[in-house]
Amino acid sequence: MFDAILYLRFHSFANFWLAQIRRLKQPKYMLGAVGGAAYLWFFLIRRGAGSIGGFFSGGPMTGALPTIAAGWLTFYLLIQWMAIGDDNGIPFSAAEVAFLFSAPWPRSGLIAYKVMNSIVAGGFSGLLMALIFSHQAMFSRQAPVTALAWMLVMAVLQLYATFASIIAFRLQGASIRAARRRQLTLGAGVIVLIGIFYAARHSPEIGAAKNPSEFIVAVGASRPLGFLLWPARLMVQPFFASGVVPVLRALGIVALILAGLASAIIRLEMPFEEASIAGSEKLAARLQRMRQTGTIRRAPTSERRNPFALDRLPGQWIALLWKNLLASSGWWLGIRRWAQVAAILVVLSIVLSHAMGSGYWRVAKAMMMFGWMGLFAGIVYGPMLIRFDLRQDLGNLDILRTYPMPGWRMMLGLISAPTAIITSYVWLSLEVIFLAMRGQAPSLPREWFNPAMRAFDLGCALAITPLLTCVQLFIPNMMATLFPTLLRPAQAGGAVGIDQFGQRILLMFGQLITLLIALAPAVLVAWLFIFASKWILGAGPALILGCLGAAVVLVGELWLGIWWLGTRFERMELA
């Protein structure tokens, strides 16, 4: 039995890497591999070899870190009991069910197979974690201990997940289903928290703590939390032990925990087959959906409200805007709700400024900060997060291609939904910033932000936002048109590997450069218009003129870009 498992694992592993290496013959993958390796070297490994350390650097550490690590691990272990659903059993893939369930192996053999898989998977993820979080130690003489510690801990976590899944399945057999189990876990958590607070109030050590670090250490040592954290402390001990004997002892204890868990799982020998088959079928259906649609999202099951009346607006492309706004109803506020939020912000600002008088600037400062954060997040991260455009419809390309509309109109319709969503959030952020300016006058340049100018500032910012957003969205949609496979999630059939990672890094740099190239002429035109007309017309009209100039440039660029993207879309090779 084990020779078959080893054969399967070895050849799967070897074939995966052979395929990865073979595709480096293609320049696009080789370039990606070089880019990915360069990124890892310069941003992770080289940095790690220098003076900047990571978490768990392999040396002895004092202070609150061991307690924080043990606390986090305990939380993770407890949350497993909340995360596991019903009918989980032991997860097997469809291929494993097809080939291994009919194999002449005892049930314990199949469980041992899963245990072995979990340990190997945990080992690999541990190695990765060591490189990411302990890169300093990984390039020192502490590397073997650090790597081994991470591998053992991650293997224990993998096995623990399997163990919890089995116990949950057994509890289900005793009529304690997921909902009840979650209630019990939550209840236990609340009781523990109450205990901690009670102990904290009566502990002289906690009361005597001079700084946050001492406070955390004292809380971690108090009862009952000290008992609760004890297993996790054993688990994280290898990261903080110093000296050969303590390190070996700490590693030995984690290895014993691993062996104990593996033995317990194999001995439980529960009848898992039925649940595993059902689970594998569900998983296979989900994977099939991912491969067909290119998305890892689950299909919704309840109807959503129409974003607007489709019949009232002309144009074919409006149908695509409507469809994608409907798909994004979690993000799209809708015109009425957006107006309500905007009105509430105005009312809140007026009430606060009246109530606080000259002290309003304190609130305004915070408002200003949140406004800028929102603006930055909307402009920079919005196009990455709000993907209700071609990126979402990659799985439906053949359907879209049958629609009787030119490519540019298709692209316009697809890009318009995320543009509308991001613009709506950026407008709210702008509103917050301008409302905050009422209390910010001294810190802003008066020529451009005096009360009379603010209406011009706001108007121009509002007008330029959708164009700026659309330019930002143009780039990921261009990537979707030119390199559709790059945007597919790995679970949905997308490729994985350092070459793919490198391709993404290179594309990100490309995106940044393209954005700068697109914005440069608009900024230049705006600046020229403002500079030339300010002395004649005054700051306000000059700003409007500059904004108009920039808008004309951006509209021109977008028109050209969408037209070009449309022609690429029409010629796109779906095969």
Add this chain to the structure above:
Amino acid sequence: MLTVAGLQKRYGKVIAVDDLSFSVEAGQILGLVGPNGAGKTTTLRCSTGIIPPTQGAIQIGGADLRTNPVAAKQQYAFFPDEPRLFDYLTVRQHLAFVAKIYGVKDHEARGLALLERLELTDKARELPANLSRGMKQKLVIACGLMHQPKLLIFDEPLTGLDPLAIRRMKDLMLELARDGAAIVLSSHLLHLLDEVCSHVLFLKQGRKLAHGTLAEVKAAFSQGESDVPLEEIFIRATGGAEN
């Protein structure tokens, strides 16, 4: 209605379809038959403009698919083998969306009639996740019929349907052809093609083996025997080999 002339499609060095010419007129049902990998789906996808051909000309209702794709696409409906729907649109929203795309004026009345005809009325507000495969297939058909296309292209339309649904699908195709639609149908179910097709086109390794009316093709390979089923004709035509 559909004229394909000298179609060739290459994927790198592989020629999936080579020098393929055929036409389908109004009222005809053409069955596209071939072993796995013969190029059926590629032919259908090229014929609908979903993928660009490497060479060749395709005309739909007189409109050239390369030079006037919008006019060409306005005239056909393509039904892929898997019923692929938009997750967030309900049944009626799918119809409204398609109506907007194709500029269908009386879409509400037409949509209702289609739902009625395809027995989907009580599912009008359901999302695709709540529909069975057969119902999804019906919805795809309703969407395709919304703009009253003159050419209907089906790629393996009966995959996963139950016997009753297969029967209804056959009836629907025959009815549409009687009403003057041209139909192209790719399927491995040769008894189905035997029942519904007026014409057949055999493909092997991307090349045309035989093309004509059902009777003509049968006569060419029946070796003088009468009532030879299409399945036997296909085996004789392809030499019984998969490729």
